Amino acid sequence: MDKEEGMAVKDSAESYVTDDGRTIGGVLMDIRSITLRFGGVTAINDISFDIREGEIRAIIGPNGAGKSSMLNVISGFYVPQEGEVWFRGALRPPMKPYQVARQGIARTFQNIALFEGMSVLDNVMTGRLNHMNSSMWSQALWLGRAEAEEHENRERVERVIDFLEIQHIRKTPVGRLPYGLKKRVELARALSAEPELLLLDEPMAGMNVEEKEDMSRFILEVNDEFGTTIALIEHDMGVVMDLSDRVVVMDYGRKIGDGTPHDVRNNQEVIDAYLGVSHD
Amino acid sequence: MFYREAGDFSTSYKEDSQTFPIRFDRYRYYVVLVVAFLVVPFVITDYWANAVFVPFLIYAIAAIGLNILTGYCGQVSLGTGGFMAVGAYAVYKLMTGFPDVSIVIHIIGAGFITAGVCILFGLPSLRIKGFYLAVATLAAQFFLVWLFNRVAWFYNYSASGQINAPEREVLGIVVTGPNTEAWAQYMISLVFVTACALLARNLTRGKLGRQWMSIRDMDIAAEIIGVNPLSAKLSAFAISGFFIGISGALFFAVYLGAVEVGEAFGINKSFLVLFMIIIGGLGSIFGSFAGAAFLVLMPVLLKNILVGQFGWATDLAVHIEFIIVGALIVIFLIIEPHGLAQLWRLAKEKLRLWPFPH
Numbered sequence: 312m313d314k315e316e317g318m319a320v321k322d323s324a325e326s327y328v329t330d331d332g333r334t335i336g337g338v339l340m341d342i343r344s345i346t347l348r349f350g351g352v353t354a355i356n357d358i359s360f361d362i363r364e365g366e367i368r369a370i371i372g373p374n375g376a377g378k379s380s381m382l383n384v385i386s387g388f389y390v391p392q393e394g395e396v397w398f399r400g401a402l403r404p405p406m407k408p409y410q411v412a413r414q415g416i417a418r419t420f421q422n423i424a425l426f427e428g429m430s431v432l433d434n435v436m437t438g439r440l441n442h443m444n445s446s447m448w449s450q451a452l453w454l455g456r457a458e459a460e461e462h463e464n465r466e467r468v469e470r471v472i473d474f475l476e477i478q479h480i481r482k483t484p485v486g487r488l489p490y491g492l493k494k495r496v497e498l499a500r501a502l503s504a505e506p507e508l509l510l511l512d513e514p515m516a517g518m519n520v521e522e523k524e525d526m527s528r529f530i531l532e533v534n535d536e537f538g539t540t541i542a543l544i545e546h547d548m549g550v551v552m553d554l555s556d557r558v559v560v561m562d563y564g565r566k567i568g569d570g571t572p573h574d575v576r577n578n579q580e581v582i583d584a585y586l587g588v589s590h591d
Numbered sequence: 592m593f594y595r596e597a598g599d600f601s602t603s604y605k606e607d608s609q610t611f612p613i614r615f616d617r618y619r620y621y622v623v624l625v626v627a628f629l630v631v632p633f634v635i636t637d638y639w640a641n642a643v644f645v646p647f648l649i650y651a652i653a654a655i656g657l658n659i660l661t662g663y664c665g666q667v668s669l670g671t672g673g674f675m676a677v678g679a680y681a682v683y684k685l686m687t688g689f690p691d692v693s694i695v696i697h698i699i700g701a702g703f704i705t706a707g708v709c710i711l712f713g714l715p716s717l718r719i720k721g722f723y724l725a726v727a728t729l730a731a732q733f734f735l736v737w738l739f740n741r742v743a744w745f746y747n748y749s750a751s752g753q754i755n756a757p758e759r760e761v762l763g764i765v766v767t768g769p770n771t772e773a774w775a776q777y778m779i780s781l782v783f784v785t786a787c788a789l790l791a792r793n794l795t796r797g798k799l800g801r802q803w804m805s806i807r808d809m810d811i812a813a814e815i816i817g818v819n820p821l822s823a824k825l826s827a828f829a830i831s832g833f834f835i836g837i838s839g840a841l842f843f844a845v846y847l848g849a850v851e852v853g854e855a856f857g858i859n860k861s862f863l864v865l866f867m868i869i870i871g872g873l874g875s876i877f878g879s880f881a882g883a884a885f886l887v888l889m890p891v892l893l894k895n896i897l898v899g900q901f902g903w904a905t906d907l908a909v910h911i912e913f914i915i916v917g918a919l920i921v922i923f924l925i926i927e928p929h930g931l932a933q934l935w936r937l938a939k940e941k942l943r944l945w946p947f948p949h
Binding site for chain 1: 603605790793794796797798799802804807808809811812813815816818820826830874
């Protein structure tokens, strides 16, 4: 997929239309010179990039480059020593992860983080917690607000379940599911929160070709149908090049490339990072 | 044969998410309720009430309370005995302080007071987990028992240091004090247990229950989807405390009548209730009942068999009883670590398919 046409307006704040007809809006999240240190180790070194509304933004890099740390900064797990995160045009104060979630940012994890003791339906319903606000008392009596709210949200959740084609395992405890389906359930849980920004940490790790194709299809459809902005980390280059609008490349905590997949592929520094350079 | 989903179609999410989605199940529970409310009170004797039914019902409430905290929210607590003592002393102070108010309100009030105390001792859970939290709640157990022993205000400066339940009536029927009839004891416990089980079921099926379970299963993921760990854990402590307080209040006022805190609400009680939910099944309301039934009935049953059938000496039988109950618990946990509730679930799955293997 060639995306050079989009290039021309990439750096302006105006929106543009991609080759496949999706509209990419202004900047949704702006990461400004983030530095994150763990003791003496600098995991992220002065990295800046932005995520635009409606786009699929990939973060790639060799192992240990600091990609997951970057996602953890965005989702509020790590507080960076330096730098700012701007979301929807406002500087984000230091926040706990659950407050970040309430801002409309959802994520999945590299190694699945589902609630093993609960059914698929309950897992996905958990994603809607931020949309439910009945009081403890009405829940205890299961009257009025609590019940109505439960069923409203159930309807939304069923739509996500339909969308990701996991109807048949609705009532199965998550612990019994195979790996590929668990990944899908985790995506469903994140989606059911109706996030503005969806962070996917290696959504295709450990999957076979068929499952990867399914997952790619779901990611594209989520982006297309719900207009959700997606930032993803992925190792499969083929997938990254096909899916993403723009790519950030990290190595040893530094940013070594940023641009369309086409740009990045031809960037000498990126090639060096991935293939290695001879030290002579 | 009768236990079938076939022909039972849910046409709304409401029907699909009800407590007993299978029709046969639903009717079975109605039958149990009808028998419990309309048959048992008329045939119950003093022995059955005191040895079996009343302790079973009261422990079931405590087990529900602990199950919410440990089974649903994953916060281990060894302070159950202490929290039951809070319920008992709260209801005692309320009964003697406001003699004109209904005992039912006193018991509910005792629940709320215990909830407050429980929140206080739940605060460390925000920083520590697992065994370390268990040790912190153990401190609550010993501190509370010490407090009720030492501060004379709690037992109204009585010379013996005991508290005695004064006589109180509900709708003209004596429910506390030495003149209580067996069926009245049973009825008030039954009403409270039914209400508590319903409340617990409602709280665990919706938003709050999912918050608790998400904290239990993976607290990091829970936080990332928007669960505030502070409010989730403290609400579990509060609601758990509410139920345990009610059970402590009933245990003192309705069942024992007179209480010496170290004896009635010692560390043994904490372990007993913990064993009930482990054997019954963590994270299951039914499991709370099953566990309470197992640990209340098993000793009674063994005693009847050993003393009644074999004619052994009572003291010997008591010791053999300990050995057998202990061995049963161990065997049981090896066979089914998820408790009676899981066994029941498996049995139901098998029944649904019977007589066909798949």
